[in-house]
Amino acid sequence: MAPPSAIEVQAVTDTSGVTIPDPLSAPVKSNEINGRRKKTVKGQWGTAAPADSVNFRQRSHEHKPKARRWDHFLSHEASIRKSNSLKKAAKFLGNPGIISLGGGLPSSEYFPFEQLSLKVPAIGHFSEAETRDSGVVITAGKHDLANDKSIFDISTAFNYGQGSGAAQLLRWVTEHTELVHDPPYQDWGCTMSIGSTSGLDMVLRMLSRPGDVMLSEEYTFATAVETALPLGVRVAGVAMDAEGLLPEAIDDLLSNWDVEARGGRKPHLLYTVPTGQNPTGATQSTERRRALYKVCQKHDVVIIEDEPYYFLQMQPYTGPNAPDVPPPSSHAEFLKNLVPSLLSMDTDGRVVRLDSFSKVISPGSRVGWVTASEQLLRIYQKHADVSTQGPAGMSQLILWKLLDEHWGHEGYLDWLMHIRMSYTKRRDVILQACEKYLPKDVVSWVPPMAGMFHWMKIDFKKHPDYPSKEIETIEEEIFMRVIDHGTLVMRGSWFYADAEDEHQTMFFRATYVAAPAEKIDEGIRRFGEAVRAEFGLEAYANGNGHAVGQ
């Protein structure tokens, strides 16, 4: 795929007739970001240098409303948390000529690393094969900062850092967030996380107390439920359709909340994965998001927007024999085609957005970031300082060398478009296999528009053992039969938000991201075979082998 042209500048025409960009409201031209960056001094990039995301924003946000305060939801733990006391000493480090015998940071003299190099794709040549052939070697030296070779190096990144993450990567992440989401309130910012799993854990410890109930999709990420339960926070599932959460269902639930019957105060937290939801693959439309945001305003609900799959939004699905939709022709078109985030609608500062590099760069980086109001960010950072600390400096250096110094924002958008097109292909493989092999009278699905998951509904009432056997027994039998046929898919019941609710639906989740195309095809063929056998249906006519090339 050729690299697309640069993002187009939205411009305003002034009275002189000359076209000039509007620095306040025009989307940032992504390749201009480096030019717009504030002048920096070496000292701000040093070891464990404190950094504030707000200083890395490039547009003015002064004209926007301030975020609401969330004191009424803070846990005891969050409300008594203090700043790290040893930082009191840091303010004297700026004194000219001062010799610090204060902080116990080890000297980088004792880090046994002289140089780190990575072979990574050149922009526009992103596949594994291309990277082997035309990959670029990027290198971090130990003392690049002192030697004016770079603003980030081994000596700095491999030492202690701040809970907020390294200034270098925090700048990049803040710029990216401003470029993509431009939150419509004044005092937003970012802080690094060690991944969104930890992010959710820390947000829950900040905003909940035992006995609370958190809302979520009725089928949800099992780890989220398992993070919440030991904190005494139960998860209440909200009804969904193909576009995910139903705002009316939330309104109903909260308008009629019975504290006694429910055994917990009225929920003030919504955990949602708006894009390519796990496990259902559902993506909330723009209208759906606006309605959800409104209902959360009505009931004063804080939204935890967990968005690992945001950039796994794919091309529209056109069906087996229709031509593909052409890829986005520019960064502007690419960004415009993304469903807007809840963060981008957040005039109250009630969204805590969790972003992650896990699905678009590497889960093994354990680097993500949180975007929220200054009040919540400060608490998060203080907690990070005495628990997780910032993400591994080794990871931060690797990501920064790739994303900032090598690719830049432009190159990263190109990479994201590459991912978009690759996932589209994979998604199409599984959908075409499903259309070919699955008995449509018992299996139905909605083509996923984003994410990693294909969610298949089973009409369990057609099962020969229904209603003599319970729905979960039938689900287990189908699951085991699929295993016997040589495929592993996930049982829908593993994803119940609340396992004690009664469920009258049956689903299986398949992913199209891990196996190569021919295995996906064969895996679905086996799944179809197993379902047919379970339901006593005729076998697929050409079902005796691989269907490669069809």
Add this chain to the structure above:
Amino acid sequence: MAPPSAIEVQAVTDTSGVTIPDPLSAPVKSNEINGRRKKTVKGQWGTAAPADSVNFRQRSHEHKPKARRWDHFLSHEASIRKSNSLKKAAKFLGNPGIISLGGGLPSSEYFPFEQLSLKVPAIGHFSEAETRDSGVVITAGKHDLANDKSIFDISTAFNYGQGSGAAQLLRWVTEHTELVHDPPYQDWGCTMSIGSTSGLDMVLRMLSRPGDVMLSEEYTFATAVETALPLGVRVAGVAMDAEGLLPEAIDDLLSNWDVEARGGRKPHLLYTVPTGQNPTGATQSTERRRALYKVCQKHDVVIIEDEPYYFLQMQPYTGPNAPDVPPPSSHAEFLKNLVPSLLSMDTDGRVVRLDSFSKVISPGSRVGWVTASEQLLRIYQKHADVSTQGPAGMSQLILWKLLDEHWGHEGYLDWLMHIRMSYTKRRDVILQACEKYLPKDVVSWVPPMAGMFHWMKIDFKKHPDYPSKEIETIEEEIFMRVIDHGTLVMRGSWFYADAEDEHQTMFFRATYVAAPAEKIDEGIRRFGEAVRAEFGLEAYANGNGHAVGQ
């Protein structure tokens, strides 16, 4: 420094007169570890492969007692924590020929990294200058595991992993722990942490509840207090001498614990840094440790042994004009000279030991490990799975390439001896500066045997403003005067375990690890100058400039 000879085998002589090593009780010859390793299969090193530390132990521990159970101390959170439910599916992944459309792990096809290289020291040539000249480049490829080039690679390390850490590094850490500590109970094991700050946070959430009191040194690591307080856990300081915690003081405190007056149940947790304690630099002797362990047994106290400085034990201090003690002549001598850990005396499994690479390799790895009984490890891992997850795979791959594939255990011990000798030199610089510049009638100290900190006691009763001013006011005035003279040291009061206790001692903490030798000397000269001015003493005779070369 030349690499020392291999560790000597402690051997037993059998009746035939032939000398054979005793496989059960002899210390492992560190260069034999690779030879003793169990045969492995490729599958056990794959992406997110589960691993159990116990399987990586090389000696038999069957003859040892089993750890006690700690159910009576578990928090509610810990006791209801369940295993990650999606792992139910993992057991089917071993089925021959199975196609997994189950787990949503991204394909490494989309990790934009083809190769990672590091220039690191060759064994025995550890300084920065030597590394620049004779450093070795070690390289991890993307698919080294599949291509039989290595058992760890980018494709595996950069994907998701287990909360316990990658099997590859977990094996190394387990072997190292067995080699150095050989815990005297049966069911011990290790699990990776993302650093000991997080380790303490997670252990407290496992073993405490709001209202609890935890014991610690009366001057302690401020971050530990700040981790505990928001959880509702106060820290009670225990009196110390030059060897740290006083066991009799613990016995007294616990024997006479008054629940009503203290407002919390009798403490069952001791947080201690036995070696080179922060801030006091105190190192508990072997006898002291045995007595502490015994008093913890008597009162059923779980010991959190936080040991970042364990391998920063230094050569004995010989004074300004005496010859240095020669370095350890072998790995065996090096290991023998280390004060034994509390873990190595732990017949009950009541020690939770926190180890870290931060002080000996790199803080920016955010990799540490926890050694504890199987019961506590399981809970820790389950928590990690839904919060921190394992350490960053990027860091784990870097450490493993260096420690296992390049240096091995032998090379790592050589590195640790290099660190020992380097810290000894730095410690000697600060002590010699103190002897030269400080007024001994108001400043006194004990030469630190380990760690990063020099702890200087001030005889505040000799201050002209005593007793008209309070001790903390005088401390602040001295601190500010030292700043005015151009040096930053830390105030002892910042390290109170319990700021509400009354303190009749005054200290300042200086570190000798961050600044180069001439700055340490000058920093202490300024400190002495400031103290003399504060106390109205005559200025140091040669005190008008640098004292380099003296």
